[in-house]
Amino acid sequence: MRVLLVHPSGLMYSRIFLRLEPLGLELVARALQQAGHDVRLLDLQTRGPDDYLRLLDGWCPDAVGFSLNYLANVPEVLELAEATKRRAPGCFVFAGGHSASFIARELLAHAGGAIDCVVRGEGERTAPQLLAAAARDRSALHALPGVSTPAGEGPAPALLASLDEVLPARELLARRRAYFIGVLDPCASIELTRGCPWDCVFCSGWTFYGRSYRKVSPARAAEDLASVREPGVFIVDDVAFVDADHGHAVAAEIDRRRIRKRYYLETRGDVLVRNQEVFRYWKRLGLEYMFIGLEAIDDADLRSLRKRTTLGKSFEALEVARSLGVTVAVNVIADASWDERRFAAVREWALAVPEIVHLTVATPYPGTETWHTEARQLATRDYRLFDVQHAVVPTRLPLARFYEELVRTQQVLARKHLGWAALRATAGISARLLARGQTNFVRMLWRFNGVYDPAALRADHAAPCRFELRLPEHPPLERVDPARLYVHQPASGAPPPAGGG
Ligand code: B12
Numbered sequence: 169m170r171v172l173l174v175h176p177s178g179l180m181y182s183r184i185f186l187r188l189e190p191l192g193l194e195l196v197a198r199a200l201q202q203a204g205h206d207v208r209l210l211d212l213q214t215r216g217p218d219d220y221l222r223l224l225d226g227w228c229p230d231a232v233g234f235s236l237n238y239l240a241n242v243p244e245v246l247e248l249a250e251a252t253k254r255r256a257p258g259c260f261v262f263a264g265g266h267s268a269s270f271i272a273r274e275l276l277a278h279a280g281g282a283i284d285c286v287v288r289g290e291g292e293r294t295a296p297q298l299l300a301a302a303a304r305d306r307s308a309l310h311a312l313p314g315v316s317t318p319a320g321e322g323p324a325p326a327l328l329a330s331l332d333e334v335l336p337a338r339e340l341l342a343r344r345r346a347y348f349i350g351v352l353d354p355c356a357s358i359e360l361t362r363g364c365p366w367d368c369v370f371c372s373g374w375t376f377y378g379r380s381y382r383k384v385s386p387a388r389a390a391e392d393l394a395s396v397r398e399p400g401v402f403i404v405d406d407v408a409f410v411d412a413d414h415g416h417a418v419a420a421e422i423d424r425r426r427i428r429k430r431y432y433l434e435t436r437g438d439v440l441v442r443n444q445e446v447f448r449y450w451k452r453l454g455l456e457y458m459f460i461g462l463e464a465i466d467d468a469d470l471r472s473l474r475k476r477t478t479l480g481k482s483f484e485a486l487e488v489a490r491s492l493g494v495t496v497a498v499n500v501i502a503d504a505s506w507d508e509r510r511f512a513a514v515r516e517w518a519l520a521v522p523e524i525v526h527l528t529v530a531t532p533y534p535g536t537e538t539w540h541t542e543a544r545q546l547a548t549r550d551y552r553l554f555d556v557q558h559a560v561v562p563t564r565l566p567l568a569r570f571y572e573e574l575v576r577t578q579q580v581l582a583r584k585h586l587g588w589a590a591l592r593a594t595a596g597i598s599a600r601l602l603a604r605g606q607t608n609f610v611r612m613l614w615r616f617n618g619v620y621d622p623a624a625l626r627a628d629h630a631a632p633c634r635f636e637l638r639l640p641e642h643p644p645l646e647r648v649d650p651a652r653l654y655v656h657q658p659a660s661g662a663p664p665p666a667g668g669g
């Protein structure tokens with residue numbers, strides 16, 4: 169079959185700080201190639217909808233698969249699916265990815281026949297099975313594990329036994345130089361582990377994989393990395409180096425093969441404190457940027473998010489990170505209940521620390537516990553606003569005022585590391601990048617005010633809305649049974665220990 173895989177356009181956040189390759193889709197692409205399909209990949213983060221329609225009309229794929237990791241991309245994918253069926257009624261349209269997996273049934277209902285089926289969970293095994301079955305008979309697809317169609321839902325998909333079997337089809341992506349994060353420009357992505365053993369209430373990273381945690385073998389990780397041409401590498405793991413021995417083994421393999429890259433990774437503060445040595449090793453290998461999910465700057469908030477760590481541990485982590493000499497970015501989650509004083513306190517704190525501080529807005533998502541405890545209070549159900557930059561639950565401050573405070577705070581934080589100050593601090597790097605024709609980083613330094621604008625954020629709430637998120641079918645719950653949220657059911661019922669108290 170001719171199969172076209174499509175990643176939707178980038179969200180607000182990625183218009184400034186970064187744009188990264190769709191690694192999940194590249195893995196699905198390789199698995200489909202291994203099953204004998206002719207596969208093309210189109211990334212609408214770097215291309216326009218016209219490019220999609222041209223490819224659809226010109227190449228005439230037998231099947232089109234959309235990646236839907238982000239809830240905010242749902243309306244775009246629904247409209248592309250509708251356009252696909254209008255132009256090519258026989259084309260088999262399917263969708264998969266993180267968010268699609270949690271809202272499979274409602275996605276199919278919105279699509280009204282424009283999406284033939286949704287793949288829940290990992291796509292490497294299910295997508296080839298699905299297309300093989302679709303080539304024979306499209307009427308019984310809903311019996312397959314991890315597949316939902318308007319006719320019904322197959323059982324929960326099994327987790328892949330090994331992450332080593334499929335390497336990403338990176339060569340299928342044109343415009344690879346468009347992918348970057350900060351000064352890592354251009355930048356590729358790599359996965360060393362999959363899943364997370366913690367269980368924060370606002371996060372669906374752990375419920376997707378049934379709170380499992382799996383590792384790529386060091387040999388496979390190094391082989392993948394050796395094939396990467398970009399000098400920068402984004403490690404997509406939810407929490408890097410939870411298992412220090414694995415982190416060491418991968419580093420040793422990379423070291424042995426003399427692979428030299430510059431890395432960005434995300435981790436938890438308590439993991440960094442506990443496993444300092446492995447981070448030091450990676451620093452020697454080229455670790456430059458680290459994102460630590462701080463989420464809150466007071467202990468009561470950390471407890472309510474079930475972060476299973478303390479503020480003391482977070483601050484200790486910042487000390488460790490500083491001692492390593494890597495650039496650190498942290499995230500704080502702004503709650504709808506915040507007033508002017510709270511925003512001011514965050515600004516004050518953020519200006520006092522040397523780290524880059526990001527501020528996102530607390531957002532209940534399908535697949536999270538907060539979705540089942542708080543979704544009923546939503547102020548909007550417009551998918552496009554579920555991007556952690558908009559307030560989707562009622563704010564204590566009037567909404568316009570909330571956005572003014574939010575953007576003011578973000579501006580203060582951004583001024584620390586964007587604009588002239590950053591250009592001065594990174595003058596050498598900027599000049600080298602420009603000389604190589606890499607302009608993503610330098611352009612990023614100027615984009616902030618064009619993208620973050622309180623009036624525009626407010627106006628987004630008034631935009632006509634065709635597709636609305638469905639609420640849970642039950643009243644808000646006091647407690648949620650996590651297993652009911654899982655996309656993949658882990659082999660053994662018991663989750664691995666998360667540690668960190
Ligand atoms: C890396 C990452 C990013 C990268 C994006 C890279 C990219 N271009 O895709 C960056 C840093 C840019 C990013 C940004 C954001 N992210 Co992000 N991100 C992740 C993260 C940590 C890992 C994703 C990943 O690459 N995994 C590895 C690959 C192999 O897995 P995968 O993509 O899921 O693909 C597998 C399956 O999903 C499936 N699959 C995927 N696509 C398809 C398509 C088909 C057809 C099929 C059959 C199967 C299939 O098969 C793949 C192989 O098994 C996830 C958390 C997570 N654990 O998933 C959050 C996550 C997806 N991000 C999230 C959020 C909120 C954001 C932001 C909105 C945050 C912000 N601060 O503004 C932005 C929005 C960016 C945008 N879209 O423009 C949320 C999504 C919430 C939601 N429900 O919408 C997640 C779940 C984090 C969380 N714990 O809450 N993110």
Ligand code: SF4
Nearest residue numbers: 364366368371373406
């Ligand atoms: S530690 Fe990070 S990835 Fe894991 S559950 Fe908490 S927020 Fe999600």
